[in-house]
Amino acid sequence: EGVVLGVGGASTTLAGITVRLPVASALDLGTGSGIQALHAAQHATRVTATDLNPRALRFTRLTLALSGAPEADLREGSLFEPVGDETYDLIVSNPPFVISPGARLTYRDGGMGGDDLCRSLVQEAGERLNEGGYAHFLANWQHVEGEEWQDRLRSWVPRDCDAWIVQREVQDITQYAELWLRDAGDHRTDSAEYAARYDAWLDEFEARGTRAVGFGWITLRKTAAAEPSVTVEEWPHPVEQPLGDTVREFFERQEYLRAHDDAALLAAHFKLADEVVQEQVGLPGAEDPxxxxxxxxxxxxxxxxxxxxxxxFAGVCDGSLSAGRILDAIAQLVGEDPVLLRDRTPAQIRLLVEQGFLLPASE
Ligand SMILES: C[S@@+](CC[C@H](N)C(=O)[O-])C[C@H]1O[C@@H](n2cnc3c(N)ncnc32)[C@H](O)[C@@H]1O
Structure with missing residues (x-):
């Protein structure tokens, strides 16, 4: 199977979530026709692109040349094997993440069982990142009977990395098998061959205790922090691409929160992010929503x-008063004990900062 895929929705998604900072070195693992390498060439001095398929590397050379981008360092081989122990400021990979029985299509199935290929990629990326460097992956993961999917993903995150994992979609195993059979051109759903392939797929899932498959984004950032932060969440709703700056700011705020205990948060100043609105739900005419x-x-x-x-609190945040002073004013307004309010609110402020509703303001 020498097929090299063109640019699809997944390619664009990965390019959109990638943090675009000027860097010295970038790695595109499983480069295909070279789309991620081409993007990286805009902001990385040196770009390395790998693929298991030598034809893909010839495509990538052509893609870069046609766009007038500098030549990349092209290496044939599986996963991180072609780069040895070299390290990078940026790693991106839209890997062959489809979970399927047997390895039929190189562009799609990595030839490893279940979600092992995505897991190895993520686990092994940590030691290939320079400090402060980002790694972005698209991935599929199994939802396995008797296991929280969030725990499965947490166990993939390498040491010395902050992580932000977003599950964008979940499909049950029948939908999943149908989707990828159709994607590979098996349209004749009434044929015996289709039925056999479909059954083999479901048998494989059955054997692995897999109930559903999650799709999403995994971003790592190499950190020297004693306690890296790992966020695993589900957000299936529409987003505004490109998200590269949003992703970078998410990790910057994690670092901020790590450096500020509750007392420091209360002494700090915050600003409401741009374009935040309040929606109230309640009975018409009722005083309180x-x-x-x-x-x-x-x-x-x-x-x-x-x-x-x-x-x-959020409504008052324009950066001029400290969080503690705002809470004291609210306490007075609603007749609550200011000490109690200062005690219980930092958790909520932390969440609003983590999610980007409130931004640390310079004092
Ligand atoms: C889904 S395509 C991604 C292409 C491109 N990077 C993009 O974003 O559109 C996955 C690529 O990974 C390659 N590949 C498959 N197994 C691999 C492995 N074990 N190691 C490295 N690359 C692999 C395939 O040949 C294919 O080009």
Whole structure:
């Protein structure tokens, strides 16, 4: 199977979530026709591109040449084998992540069982990153009977890396097998061959205890922090691509939160992010809403439930008063004990900062 895939939706998604900082070195693992390498060439001095398929490397050379990009260091081989113990400031990979029985298509199935290929890639990326460097992957992962999918992904994250993992979609195993059989051109769903392939696929899932398959984004950032932060979340809603800056800012805020305990948070100043609106849900005419939602119109387009203190707090954040001073004012307004309020609110502030509703303001 020498097929080299063109640029698809997945390629564009990965290019969109990639942090685009000027760097010295970048690695595109499983380069295919070279689309990620071409993007990396815009902001990396040296680009290395690998693929198991030698034809892909010839495509990549052509892609770069046609676009007038500098030549890349092209290496044939599997996973990290062609780069040995070299390290990079940026690693990107849209790997052959499809979980399927047997390895039929090189561009799609890595030839490893289940989600082992994605797991190895993520696990082995840590030691190939320079400090502060990012690694971005698209991946599929199994939802296995008796295991939380979040725990499975946490176990993939290498030491010395912060991680942000976003599950974008989940499909049950029948949908999944149908999708990828169709994708590979097996349209004749009434044929005996189709039925056999379909059954083999479901048998394989059965044998692995797999109930569903998750698809999403995995970003690592190499850190020297004693306690790296690992966030695994589900966000299936529309987002605003390109998200590269949003991804970078997410990791920067994680670093900020790590460096600020609750007392430091209360002494700090925050600004409400741009284009955040408040939505209230409740009975028409009722004085108090049943719940309040803050919604971001940019980036991840997040929405989060807040209580009235949280909403009031966010509304006042223009960077001029410290968080503690704002809480004291709210306490007075609602007749609550300011000490108790200072005690219970930092957790909520932390969440609003983590999700990008509140941004640390320079004091
Ligand atoms: C889904 S394509 C991605 C192509 C391109 N990077 C993009 O983003 O559109 C996956 C690529 O990984 C290559 N590949 C498959 N198994 C591999 C392995 N074990 N090591 C490295 N590359 C592999 C395939 O040949 C294919 O070009």
């Amino acid at each position: 049943e719940h309040v939602v803050l919604r971001q119109n940019r980036g991840m387009r997040r929405a989060t439930k807040v209580d009235t203190v949280g909403a009031g």
